[in-house]
Amino acid sequence: MQPLNPLPFVEALIQGEQRVAVGTDAAGNEVVLFGVDADYPLRNGDRSTGLIAAVPLEYVTDFLDLEDEGQLMYYHIIRPDASFVIQNSNTELVGFFNLLQNQIDSASDKPSAENSVKEFGDALRDNREYSTIFELNGEEQKICGIPLPYSEWYLVAVMPYGILDNIINSLSSQRMFMTLLSCVSVLIILTLIFFRYFSMTRSQLFELEKARQEALEASRAKSEFLANMSHDIRTPMNAIVGMTAIATAHMDDREQVQNCLRKIALSSRYLLGLINDVLDMSKIESGKLTLTTDHISLKEVVEGIVSIMQPQVKAKKQTFDIHIDNVVTENVWCDGVRLNQVLLNLLSNATKYTPEGGSIRLFLFEEKSPKGEDYVRIHINVSDNGIGMSQEFLKKIYESYSRADEARIHKTEGAGLGMAITKYIVDAMEGTIDVQSEPDRGTEFQIAFDFEKADAVEEDMVLPPWNMLVVDDDELLCKTAMDALKSIGINAEWTLSGEEAIELVIQRHNKGDDYQIILLDWKLPGMNGIQAAKEIRRNLGDKVPILLISAYDWSEFETEARQAGISGFISKPLFKSTLFHSLRQYMGAETAHEQILDPNIDLSGHxxxxxxxxxxxxxxxxxxxxxxxxxxxxxxxxxxxxxxxxxxxxxxxxxxxxxxxxxxxxxxxxxxxxxxxxxxxxxxxxxxxxxxxxxxxxxxxxxxxxxxxxxxxxxxxxxxxxxxxxxxxxx
CATH class of the missing domain: 3.40.50.2300 (Response regulator)
Incomplete structure (x- = not known):
C-alpha cells in the first residue's frame, strides 16, 4: 500500500502521531489508510516506523451515499487546498473552491457570495467548523463543514435551502448531524479497533522483548557458570593429579604421602560437592527433586555436620562456635539428607567467604509450632564475620548460577548453585529463610522449620544434683548449657576464663565443698583448658572428673590432655542428650551409647x-x-x-x-x-x-x-x- 502523498504521512508517524490518508493498494485501487507509530526492532536489524490498516475507498463512498441520486444532500471530503479527497460523481470540477467561484458571478448577492467563499477558506485553513448559505445554480444551498480527526481533511455537506426550508431545515439539520456523527463514530470505532489491535501487538512485542532479554541474561549467566565450573572442576582435579604424582614419587616418605592423601581426599570431596550441586540443579529445573521423610535425630545431624566442617575450619584457623538453646525435641520427621545439604551449603559458604582467623557460629533453638502440639519449630542460624554481601546482590542471591561480581569472590571456588538449591529445599520443606548482610560486616542466615515430632521413646534424663562448674569463653554457650544441665537435675555454675575457674575451684575446696564435675572448654583466652586442668589437678588431686569440651577433633591434643589430668571428652554441640549420656557414667549407670572415654566402638566379630x-x-x-x-x-x-x-x-x-x-x-x-x-x-x-x-x-x-x-x-x-x-x- 502506498499513500498518494507519502511524505507527510510518514513524517507524522515518525513524530509519534496517528494519521489518516488516501492511498492505493497493490492492485491500484484507492484505499483509506489508518496509521499509528510503532517503533520496534525488526529481525533484519532495521526498525519499523508504524502499523497501517486500510479500508477500500468505496466503503466510505457507500456510507456517505454519494452516488444516491435521490438524496437531497450530498457530501465531499476535501483537503486544506480544497481539492477533493472523496466527491460526488456529479461533481466534475477539480476543487471545491472552483465550484464556488464559478457560482459567484451568477449569484444575486455577489459580495455576500465572495465573503462566504473567503470565510470558508479561512475556516479550512484554521481547521474549524463552518456553515453558510450559498447560491448554487440559482438555488440557495446550506453548506456545512467539519474537520475530520487524525487527518488534514474536511467533511463538507451541501443541502437545499428553498420553499420547504422550515421542514427541510429541521430534518436536514438532524440528518446532517447524525451523518456527521455517524461518520465521526465510524472513524472513531475504526480507530479504536485499530488502537486495540495496536495495544495487543505492542503488549505481545513487549513480552517478546522481555522474554528475549531474560533468555539473553540466562544465556549469559549459564556461560559464566560454565566458565566458573571449568575453573572449579580443574582446580581440584589438578590437585588430585598433582598430589598423586607427588605421593608416587615419595613412597618412602610416609609423612609426605599422608599429606598428599589428605589433600586428595579434600579435593575429591569438593569435586563431589560440585557434581552433586549440578545434578541437584538439574533435578530442580526439571521439577524432579523430591523429599523423603524419615525419622532423624537433630543431634546426629548436627554432630555429623560439625565433623565434616572441622577440617575446613581448621585449615583456615577459624573459630567455630555451636550453640544449642533449649532444644528438647531432638527426634523429628524430615528429609535428613536435604537438611544436611542445607546446613552444609550455609556453613561451607561461611567458611569460604570468611578470612583466616574469622569466626563462624551455628545456633539452634526451639519454640512452639503454630501447627500444633504434634510439631515443633526449630530455628537454625548460621552467621559469620566474613566479607558480607551488598544489598544489590542480596536481591538475587537465590538465583541459579548467581555469584557476586567482586574480585574477592572470583578468587573463591564455587559454582553459584548452592543458595538456589538451599532456597528450593527450604521452600519444599515448608520452611523460611532470611538473610542479613553488609559488606565487610559478615552475613547471617536465619532458617525456621516446623518439623513433626517423632514418636521416639524418650528415657528419663535425670542425674543426681551434682555441683558442676562450666568454663567457656562464650557466654551464650554457658547460659544454654546451664539450661540443659538444670533440666537434667544438675546444679551448675559458669565462668568465662581458666583463671576465674581456678579461683572458684580453690574457694570451694577451702570450704570443703568441691565441685563434683568440671567442664572445661579447650580454647580459652589466656590460659587454655589443658593448662587450667593442670592447675586444678595440682590443687584438687585426681578425685574430681574434669571433662574437656570442644567442637574440634581431640585426637591431636588427646595425649597432652590426659597427661594434664583430663578424664574424658565431650564434643560440641551440647545437646541435652549429649550431656546426659556423657555424664551419667559418673553415677555408675550402664549405657549402650558411646562413652566419652572411648569414642570408638569395636566392631570385631561382626x-x-x-x-x-x-x-x-x-x-x-x-x-x-x-x-x-x-x-x-x-x-x-x-x-x-x-x-x-x-x-x-x-x-x-x-x-x-x-x-x-x-x-x-x-x-x-x-x-x-x-x-x-x-x-x-x-x-x-x-x-x-x-x-x-x-x-x-x-x-x-x-x-x-x-x-x-x-x-x-x-x-x-x-x-x-x-x-x-x-x-x-x-x-
Missing amino acids: RILLAEDNELNWEVANELLSDLGVELDWAEDGQICLKKFQKSPEGYYDAVLMDIRMPHMTGYEAAKAIRELNRSDALSVPIIAMSADAFSDDIQRCHECGMNAHIAKPIDIMEVSRLLKRFLIKK
Missing part, C-alpha cells in the same frame, strides 16, 4: 555380606571396612548375594551392604527377595544401600524395597562407621 559387581569398589570397601574390625564376604551381584544369604545359617550375617546397579539381579530385587525369605533373620538383618544413585527418589525406592538406610558413593567411611555402629549395636 560378619557383613557386601553385594558389589565392581572389583575395584569391592577392594576399596574391603580395605576401609576391614579397618573397623568387621569380616567382609563378597557377592559379585544381587543373585549371588541372595544365594549366599539363603545358604548361610540364620544369624550368620550381621548386616548386608547392597549396591543397586548389578547384573542378573539389582539391589532392589535382591533386598526385596531377602525380606521375603522364610527364615527368622530375613526381616531383622540390616540392609544398607551403598550406591551412586543418590537422589531422593532413589533413597525412597530403597526404603520401599526393605532397606534400612542409604549411603552414597563415593564411600564416606565415617558415615559407614556411624551407620554400622547404630544398626549392629541395636541388633
Whole structure:
C-alpha cells in the first residue's frame, strides 16, 4: 500500500502521531489508510516506523451515499487546498473552491457570495467548523463543514435551502448531524479497533522483548557458570593429579604421602560437592527433586555436620562456635539428607567467604509450632564475620548460577548453585529463610522449620544434683548449657576464663565443698583448658572428673590432655542428650551409647555380606571396612548375594551392604527377595544401600524395597562407621 502523498504521512508517524490518508493498494485501487507509530526492532536489524490498516475507498463512498441520486444532500471530503479527497460523481470540477467561484458571478448577492467563499477558506485553513448559505445554480444551498480527526481533511455537506426550508431545515439539520456523527463514530470505532489491535501487538512485542532479554541474561549467566565450573572442576582435579604424582614419587616418605592423601581426599570431596550441586540443579529445573521423610535425630545431624566442617575450619584457623538453646525435641520427621545439604551449603559458604582467623557460629533453638502440639519449630542460624554481601546482590542471591561480581569472590571456588538449591529445599520443606548482610560486616542466615515430632521413646534424663562448674569463653554457650544441665537435675555454675575457674575451684575446696564435675572448654583466652586442668589437678588431686569440651577433633591434643589430668571428652554441640549420656557414667549407670572415654566402638566379630559387581569398589570397601574390625564376604551381584544369604545359617550375617546397579539381579530385587525369605533373620538383618544413585527418589525406592538406610558413593567411611555402629549395636 502506498499513500498518494507519502511524505507527510510518514513524517507524522515518525513524530509519534496517528494519521489518516488516501492511498492505493497493490492492485491500484484507492484505499483509506489508518496509521499509528510503532517503533520496534525488526529481525533484519532495521526498525519499523508504524502499523497501517486500510479500508477500500468505496466503503466510505457507500456510507456517505454519494452516488444516491435521490438524496437531497450530498457530501465531499476535501483537503486544506480544497481539492477533493472523496466527491460526488456529479461533481466534475477539480476543487471545491472552483465550484464556488464559478457560482459567484451568477449569484444575486455577489459580495455576500465572495465573503462566504473567503470565510470558508479561512475556516479550512484554521481547521474549524463552518456553515453558510450559498447560491448554487440559482438555488440557495446550506453548506456545512467539519474537520475530520487524525487527518488534514474536511467533511463538507451541501443541502437545499428553498420553499420547504422550515421542514427541510429541521430534518436536514438532524440528518446532517447524525451523518456527521455517524461518520465521526465510524472513524472513531475504526480507530479504536485499530488502537486495540495496536495495544495487543505492542503488549505481545513487549513480552517478546522481555522474554528475549531474560533468555539473553540466562544465556549469559549459564556461560559464566560454565566458565566458573571449568575453573572449579580443574582446580581440584589438578590437585588430585598433582598430589598423586607427588605421593608416587615419595613412597618412602610416609609423612609426605599422608599429606598428599589428605589433600586428595579434600579435593575429591569438593569435586563431589560440585557434581552433586549440578545434578541437584538439574533435578530442580526439571521439577524432579523430591523429599523423603524419615525419622532423624537433630543431634546426629548436627554432630555429623560439625565433623565434616572441622577440617575446613581448621585449615583456615577459624573459630567455630555451636550453640544449642533449649532444644528438647531432638527426634523429628524430615528429609535428613536435604537438611544436611542445607546446613552444609550455609556453613561451607561461611567458611569460604570468611578470612583466616574469622569466626563462624551455628545456633539452634526451639519454640512452639503454630501447627500444633504434634510439631515443633526449630530455628537454625548460621552467621559469620566474613566479607558480607551488598544489598544489590542480596536481591538475587537465590538465583541459579548467581555469584557476586567482586574480585574477592572470583578468587573463591564455587559454582553459584548452592543458595538456589538451599532456597528450593527450604521452600519444599515448608520452611523460611532470611538473610542479613553488609559488606565487610559478615552475613547471617536465619532458617525456621516446623518439623513433626517423632514418636521416639524418650528415657528419663535425670542425674543426681551434682555441683558442676562450666568454663567457656562464650557466654551464650554457658547460659544454654546451664539450661540443659538444670533440666537434667544438675546444679551448675559458669565462668568465662581458666583463671576465674581456678579461683572458684580453690574457694570451694577451702570450704570443703568441691565441685563434683568440671567442664572445661579447650580454647580459652589466656590460659587454655589443658593448662587450667593442670592447675586444678595440682590443687584438687585426681578425685574430681574434669571433662574437656570442644567442637574440634581431640585426637591431636588427646595425649597432652590426659597427661594434664583430663578424664574424658565431650564434643560440641551440647545437646541435652549429649550431656546426659556423657555424664551419667559418673553415677555408675550402664549405657549402650558411646562413652566419652572411648569414642570408638569395636566392631570385631561382626560378619557383613557386601553385594558389589565392581572389583575395584569391592577392594576399596574391603580395605576401609576391614579397618573397623568387621569380616567382609563378597557377592559379585544381587543373585549371588541372595544365594549366599539363603545358604548361610540364620544369624550368620550381621548386616548386608547392597549396591543397586548389578547384573542378573539389582539391589532392589535382591533386598526385596531377602525380606521375603522364610527364615527368622530375613526381616531383622540390616540392609544398607551403598550406591551412586543418590537422589531422593532413589533413597525412597530403597526404603520401599526393605532397606534400612542409604549411603552414597563415593564411600564416606565415617558415615559407614556411624551407620554400622547404630544398626549392629541395636541388633
